Amino acid sequence: MQEEIVFYTNPWSRGGIVHWMLEELGQPYRMVVIEYGPPMKSPEYLAINPMGKVPAIRHGNTVVTEAAAICAYLAETFPEAGLLPTPEGRGDYYRWLFFTAGPLEMALSLKAANFTLSAEQQMQFGCGSCETAVDTLAQAVAGRRYIAGDSFTAADIYVGSHIGWGMQFGTLDRRPEFEAYWNGLKDRPAHRRTEEAIAKAMPAEPTPSG
Known part of the structure; x- marks a missing residue:
């Protein structure tokens, strides 16, 4: 059974980059939206990213933070998606x-x-x-x-x-x-889907990032 990809994000964050990457990847993933403030600094989330920031992913037992690192990791882990160059x-x-x-x-x-x-x-x-x-x-x-x-x-x-x-x-x-x-x-198409999903999740007013 394939290991689950869990995607931690917030609509007002660089998580949009990883969201687009996941849509291009074509692999199933579960998105967890973390609010700024106490939820992002909770012990549960700090166990994922001690910086208390998003985005992050958990792929089975592997945790990756930083959007560029996540993109590089996913491209190499799923080469069949064709997101690595020659x-x-x-x-x-x-x-x-x-x-x-x-x-x-x-x-x-x-x-x-x-x-x-x-x-x-x-x-x-x-x-x-x-x-x-x-x-x-x-x-x-x-x-x-x-x-x-x-x-x-x-x-x-x-x-x-x-x-x-x-x-x-x-x-x-x-x-x-x-x-x-x-x-x-x-x-x-993957970018358009990402934009639509972010727009639906976007609150009326942004919460200051921490």
Whole structure:
């Protein structure tokens, strides 16, 4: 009997990335919505993720947190879903998946907090300047349908989600490179199903995240 995938999430979280990944995966899963505040800091959930944050998955006895790690884990655990690139595309796959999860997200978060890094701090933090990080991402997707090789992969889910949300919420400029790349991904049936499910689960007003 196949081990159950349990997906812990909240509609106002990065769980939407994993939700899309699970829909593309085509494997059954059980979704558990965790409210911000005491439920997310409860002993039961802290046993899953001591950080008290979502998303997380439990696959049998294996627990994985962090959206990028979850996407990579699921792609490798279920290769029949075709969400891993060919060996020739693996370099770009891992490079851009973890560039987006690391330097890009840090740079955008610092900018959103109105924190300007000095030249020395750019080296210390490892993300460089926000302008350089965004320019690097734009160069990575320019003229490409997919970020790694010639087929859709888990890296497109992760990178595409950040680009789509970034343009929607104003943390990324609507550059032609970003719009062209995102337009090639956003109408995938699995993404549409994810958007519909999140919209149904979304409360009228967001609860501040913790």
